[in-house]
Amino acid sequence: GQQLNQSPQSMFIQEGEDVSMNCTSSSIFNTWLWYKQDPGEGPVLLIALYKAGELTSNGRLTAQFGITRKDSFLNISASIPSDVGIYFCAGLSNNAGNMLTFGGGTRLMVKP
């Protein structure tokens, strides 16, 4: 199925550094979601964005819904070892039967 373009595919950073990842699409979405998946687990919702231009924070996480509704970014500030995992963006379009379209994922590795 269709995927969002998520970048980077992987990141290896030092503990304490800030992280930024983004997703772009050729289609418009009504909702952007960011999930984190640990090995052997299901994705856990981090942030949900419902309005174009919306900027939302959840602790050290900040995400924005692009004004064109075709992109979103997720920032993690002052990374810690437990931030390790795979981060997925997902777009929800009411025109697509309410199905989620997923990005390819960003694998984050944090060096203590």
Place this chain on the structure above:
Amino acid sequence: GAVVSQHPSRVICKSGTSVKIECRSLDFQATTMFWYRQFPKQSLMLMATSNEGSKATYEQGVEKDKFLINHASLTLSTLTVTSAHPEDSSFYICSASGRGGEETQYFGPGTRLLVL
């Protein structure tokens, strides 16, 4: 956030047997549940969408007779992998959403299936 459970978390079966996976929304009514499959180091692939009380809608390439989905109540959906073969080995994840799927999807912890 909403809680979704899956059972079993891990299952090993012989080739040719059928395996049933349950997905439950524990603290909300899920009008829509989704079933995904995930291969190692890949993103989630939607298999089917099920609405409570109606037949599931399968994605292209997913055999409905092999992957039987039942969504009999607002809190339970089941996926049965019939006559499982080694190539069916994968990580199966469900998600649940309220209001006909318009609300945010919450994911279960996944079920790892290994077919010998």
